[in-house]
Amino acid sequence: MQSVFLIPPETVEFRPENYFVPLDLDVVFPGRSNAPLEVDLGSGDGGFLVEMANRYPNRNFLGVERLLGRVRKTCRRMARTEARNGRVIRVESHYLVRHLLPRGSVSVLHVMCPDPWPKRHHQFKRLIQTEFLDDAREALAPGGELRLTTDDLPYFKHMCAVFKAHCGFAEEPWTPEPDYPQTDFERLFRSQGLPIYRALLRRI
């Protein structure tokens, strides 16, 4: 099937001129940098990002993904829709949170089905660690949220232990509405009958 792009797909990707200073949100989202910012870390093929951007035109959405093919797929998916409030950046998630997100700029940080790194000698690669929570707290606006999902129970238990030991967030119950957008991986896991574990942390 031939693709119909409403804008050139490459314009969806944001490439900073300088990776050593925080992003200028007026450059990332020209003319609309005052809108609340939601960031999807490890945005994959972008299904969630594109659906959220279309559903909430008064918010800005930034996808963060390290794989080029997935960034390009996200750009194509976004460019087929009317959304002009969604962009994707190719960079490592924790680097972005620590060095590129302006302090206090983010209303919601989404971490949806991150790589679980199940082998013990790989677990240091997991995104959710104390240092990540420290940096996420700095990037979030007061009262901002960190929303996490995973299908992997050992990783979820690890996340919960890290949250419990961190005093910068309060955990809140989170039962999303039935039509809350699913990510591509979540849809796949659900189709296999796997449960999805979720947590919502609010910056205090």
Ligand SMILES: C[S@@+](CC[C@H](N)C(=O)[O-])C[C@H]1O[C@@H](n2cnc3c(N)ncnc32)[C@H](O)[C@@H]1O
């Ligand atoms: C399991 S997939 C989940 C994708 C998407 N969130 C979803 O639920 O459909 C994890 C994604 O995170 C990306 N990723 C993993 N570690 C990353 C990192 N440190 N920085 C940026 N992207 C990362 C992977 O390339 C992959 O696309």
